[in-house]
Amino acid sequence: MNxxxxxCLKTIRFELDADGIALITIDVPGxxxxxxxxxxxxxxxxxxxxxxxxxxxxxxxxxxxxANGFIAGADLKDLVTAYGRDTAQQAYARSEKLxxxxxxxxxxxxxxxxxxxxxxxxGGLELCLACHFRVLSDDPRAVLGLPEVKVGLLPGAGGTQRxxxxxxxxxxxxxxxxxxxxAPQQALKLGMVHALAPPAQLLDSARQWIxxxxxxxxxxxxxxxxxxxxxxxxxxxxxxxxxxxxxxxARSTQRNYPxxxxxxxxxxxxxxxxxxxxxxxxxxxxxxxxxxxxxRNLMRTMFINKNAADKLVRRPPGVARSAVRKLGVLGAGMxxxxxxxxxxxxxxxxxxxxxxxxxxxxxxxxxxxxxxxxLQKGRTTQDRIxxxxxxxxxxxDYGQLTGxxxxxxxxxxxxxxxxxxxQKAAAVLGPHAxxxxxxxxxxITGLAASFPREEQFIGVHFFSPVERMPxxxxxxGAKTSDATLARTLDFVAQLRKTPIVVNxxxxxxxxxxxxxxxxxxxxxxxxxxxxxxxxxxxxxxGMPVGPxxxxxxxxxxxxxKVHQQALADGLPERFQRLTAIEVVKKMVELGRIGRRGGAGxxxxxxxxxxxxxxxxxxxxxxxxxxxDAEQLKRRFLFIQALESARCVEENVIADPMDAxxxxxxxxxxxxxxxxxxxxxxxxGVDAFFSDCRRLAxxxxxxFLPSPALIQRGKANVLYYQEAA
Numbered sequence: 001m002n003x004x005x006x007x008c009l010k011t012i013r014f015e016l017d018a019d020g021i022a023l024i025t026i027d028v029p030g031x032x033x034x035x036x037x038x039x040x041x042x043x044x045x046x047x048x049x050x051x052x053x054x055x056x057x058x059x060x061x062x063x064x065x066x067a068n069g070f071i072a073g074a075d076l077k078d079l080v081t082a083y084g085r086d087t088a089q090q091a092y093a094r095s096e097k098l099x100x101x102x103x104x105x106x107x108x109x110x111x112x113x114x115x116x117x118x119x120x121x122x123g124g125l126e127l128c129l130a131c132h133f134r135v136l137s138d139d140p141r142a143v144l145g146l147p148e149v150k151v152g153l154l155p156g157a158g159g160t161q162r163x164x165x166x167x168x169x170x171x172x173x174x175x176x177x178x179x180x181x182x183a184p185q186q187a188l189k190l191g192m193v194h195a196l197a198p199p200a201q202l203l204d205s206a207r208q209w210i211x212x213x214x215x216x217x218x219x220x221x222x223x224x225x226x227x228x229x230x231x232x233x234x235x236x237x238x239x240x241x242x243x244x245x246x247x248x249x250a251r252s253t254q255r256n257y258p259x260x261x262x263x264x265x266x267x268x269x270x271x272x273x274x275x276x277x278x279x280x281x282x283x284x285x286x287x288x289x290x291x292x293x294x295x296r297n298l299m300r301t302m303f304i305n306k307n308a309a310d311k312l313v314r315r316p317p318g319v320a321r322s323a324v325r326k327l328g329v330l331g332a333g334m335x336x337x338x339x340x341x342x343x344x345x346x347x348x349x350x351x352x353x354x355x356x357x358x359x360x361x362x363x364x365x366x367x368x369x370x371x372x373x374x375l376q377k378g379r380t381t382q383d384r385i386x387x388x389x390x391x392x393x394x395x396x397d398y399g400q401l402t403g404x405x406x407x408x409x410x411x412x413x414x415x416x417x418x419x420x421x422x423q424k425a426a427a428v429l430g431p432h433a434x435x436x437x438x439x440x441x442x443x444i445t446g447l448a449a450s451f452p453r454e455e456q457f458i459g460v461h462f463f464s465p466v467e468r469m470p471x472x473x474x475x476x477g478a479k480t481s482d483a484t485l486a487r488t489l490d491f492v493a494q495l496r497k498t499p500i501v502v503n504x505x506x507x508x509x510x511x512x513x514x515x516x517x518x519x520x521x522x523x524x525x526x527x528x529x530x531x532x533x534x535x536x537x538x539x540x541x542g543m544p545v546g547p548x549x550x551x552x553x554x555x556x557x558x559x560x561k562v563h564q565q566a567l568a569d570g571l572p573e574r575f576q577r578l579t580a581i582e583v584v585k586k587m588v589e590l591g592r593i594g595r596r597g598g599a600g601x602x603x604x605x606x607x608x609x610x611x612x613x614x615x616x617x618x619x620x621x622x623x624x625x626x627x628d629a630e631q632l633k634r635r636f637l638f639i640q641a642l643e644s645a646r647c648v649e650e651n652v653i654a655d656p657m658d659a660x661x662x663x664x665x666x667x668x669x670x671x672x673x674x675x676x677x678x679x680x681x682x683x684g685v686d687a688f689f690s691d692c693r694r695l696a697x698x699x700x701x702x703f704l705p706s707p708a709l710i711q712r713g714k715a716n717v718l719y720y721q722e723a724a
Contacts, residue, residue, distance in 0.1 A: 011037065011039050012024050012043045021060070022054075022060045022061070024063070025064065033066055033069050034069065034071040035072050035074065036071065036074045036122075045101055048104050048105050059210035059211075060112045061113050062114050063114070063116075064116075066118070070117060070118050070119060071124025073124055077304060079151075080299040080304060086291055088287050088291055095156035098126075098157040102126060103130070103158070112133070113132065113134070113209050113210055114135070115206040116142065119141065119142060119145075120144050121144070122147060122148055125144050125145065125159065126158050129159065130158060132217070132218065133206065133210075134193040134194055134195075137199045146159045147179040147180075149259045149263060150302070150303075152296075152672075154262050154266060162220070162275075163175070163192070165219065165228075165271065165275070166219070168229035168237075169227060169237060177249070220275045227271050232268075254542060256541075258289060258292060262285040262288065266282045297672065308657065314489065314499070314655065314658070315489045319486035324491045330408070330409045330411055330421045331410040332352050332363025333412075334465070335438060335462060336363060336410035337363035337364070337367060338464065340352045340363060341366070341392075341466065341467055349393075350391055350392045354396065357394065360395060360396060364394050370467060398424045401429060402429075402430070404429060404433055406433065407429065415447070418437060419447070422435065422451055433456070434458065434488065435458075436457075436458050438460055438461060440507075440508070441511055443477075443504055444457070445504050447477075456480075456481065457477060457480065457484070458485065459475030460492070461510065461511075463666055471665035472495070472497045472498070473508060474489065475503070476502070477504045489501075498661060498665060500657075501654070501655075502647075502658065502662075503652050506569075513640050513643045513647070513662075514666075516640050517543065517547055517636060520579070520635055521538065521547025522548070524635075525548070525583055526580070529622070529632070531612050531616050533627075533629065534548060534632065535548055537633050537636065538636050540633055541633035541637055541670060542669075543670065544668040551601060553594065555593050556592065557594065560585065579700070599613070635699065637679060638691065641680050645676075645712075649706060659675060659677045661675065677720075686714060686716055692704070
């Protein structure tokens with residue numbers, strides 16, 4: 001490499017062939033996929049300097065030495081630490097450094113081709129966009145994308161400027177706002193790449209382009225360049241892209257997620273000026289997002305922590321890896337059928353058992369319906385459907401459970417019913433089989449008494465609909481062994497679900513925390529808050545559904561049964577759901593038990609749809625002076641976060657990661673917060689518990705933190721700091 005030895009490069013290989021074409025092969029050591037690290041950036045900078053100065057170098061081909069992709073983007077473990085550490089100037093410098101590096105590449109005076117041999121995301125795609133020619137592997141796994149919006153950021157190395165200049169704002173903006181990857185054929189059609197080639201011909205295609213003697217100049221550096229389709233307020237697409245588009249963004253994000261609006265602003269402002277000015281505008285917006293807690297929260301919980309959970313970071317060591325070959329599912333209702341469905345798709349033989357053959361067959365039919373829809377959408381084939389359905393055996397015979405590695409009980413949420421089916425299954429299971437209860441409320445330790453080997457009994461709380469919900473709450477009973485926990489986590493991984501691990505307690509974690517959200521909504525109703533304001537405030541906070549609507553879906557009657565069960569079990573008052581019990585009793589007394597009964601907080605007209613029941617104002621009179629929506633949002637978020645803090649204090653949750661993942665993936669807590677415990681850290685531990693005490697003075701003792709939590713706040717003990 002002229003005056004620099006290639007041996008000093010840590011992350012790339014540099015080769016110069018007889019035609020004067022330099023091949024730069026990116027291969028970051030110790031990483032399963034290439035990511036943008038400081039070493040890689042330094043090596044690219046050194047290589048670009050030598051390329052620009054090397055008279056013998058006629059052109060450059062950049063590719064990856066990893067078989068699974070080009071570059072997956074930035075190292076989030078590095079970016080996540082910026083919040084609270086970097087100033088705005090430092091965050092700007094971080095973006096500007098990489099952006100300038102790519103700018104140097106495209107203006108180095110030599111033609112540069114990207115031979116993209118696999119997925120290129122984020123900064124990886126931005127590197128490709130800075131090349132003059134892009135040829136992509138004709139492989140469905142070789143996707144391109146700018147997914148930064150999903151971690152609360154924007155493309156900070158030229159993506160918001162080069163992509164619109166390449167394919168037009170109307171095409172580029174949705175890709176950045178959605179963050180979804182683009183398949184090879186679509187990338188070619190949009191103009192993101194110049195050509196597709198079989199993997200074995202990628203390098204040759206790139207070399208042939210260079211040998212053709214192309215001019216090393218980007219379109220946006222040519223005098224008179226105009227953004228395809230136009231830019232600014234007068235562009236034909238401007239109303240859709242920026243005016244109506246911005247309004248839609250505000251509605252969809254409730255302004256809780258700053259990245260989408262920052263992306264739209266960077267594109268709008270940056271495409272009106274020369275590329276170099278546009279890149280500085282992009283870096284300005286990137287810096288603002290990087291030091292915002294929303295980006296930290298999204299990166300930490302939804303990517304770093306989720307990835308760790310998916311890799312079974314909470315799996316007890318010293319237990320051999322296992323796989324479920326044959327699964328028993330007791331109960332073919334919606335939940336049991338869903339579990340059977342995802343297990344069959346994962347290649348597991350399933351015995352789906354119910355009280356009657358008709359009920360069992362109905363459960364399998366639901367799986368067939370789901371697969372038929374996938375076939376219509378082109379997401380599967382008839383052969384795959386037949387294979388999956390062939391793995392599900394429907395029966396009423398407990399004897400067919402013989403040989404099961406694991407049995408999941410998913411029958412009605414009644415202790416006596418669960419005891420009965422557990423004992424029948426135990427009579428035919430082998431000594432090494434595990435038994436799991438899919439319960440959302442009943443304590444696992446008590447249910448385990450019906451199984452002869454209590455150490456092999458565990459809770460697995462799936463969420464409905466199982467085929468769509470990614471979380472499984474794994475509940476460890478008092479006698480559950482490490483081996484049982486490890487094998488259960490292996491099973492969850494087989495299903496490609498994300499597990500969290502919690503210790504046994506009434507309501508476990510997700511049901512207990514979600515109950516506070518539902519109850520708070522009904523408490524507001526009893527206080528005279530306008531029902532529509534309650535529902536809207538919850539959605540404005542980021543919850544997917546309002547508390548009154550969700551109550552109708554799970555049935556108001558169920559809330560009463562949960563309360564009655566807590567009373568029967570002699571549980572302390574804090575587990576009896578007293579906050580809203582009078583509202584629940586009144587609605588049940590009126591016969592309005594929810595959607596299943598045809599009437600609840602909402603009306604369900606025969607023609608479809610729903611609307612809030614007009615009679616609510618008579619049953620629960622609306623007070624003249626209504627609270628501000630911000631106050632209600634705070635109550636909804638804080639009551640759930642406080643209950644999560646109590647779960648940590650009581651050792652229901654041992655790792656804050658599980659609380660944050662469980663709250664977002666399981667109960668729909670808004671992801672911008674990073675989860676219930678991350679919300680506390682975002683607000684500030686002391687400030688949060690001080691605010692809870694103020695809420696307690698106005699709304700009741702349910703907001704009052706324990707002395708230990710108040711002390712945690714005064715000492716500013718962070719949850720993630722403590723875990724580390």
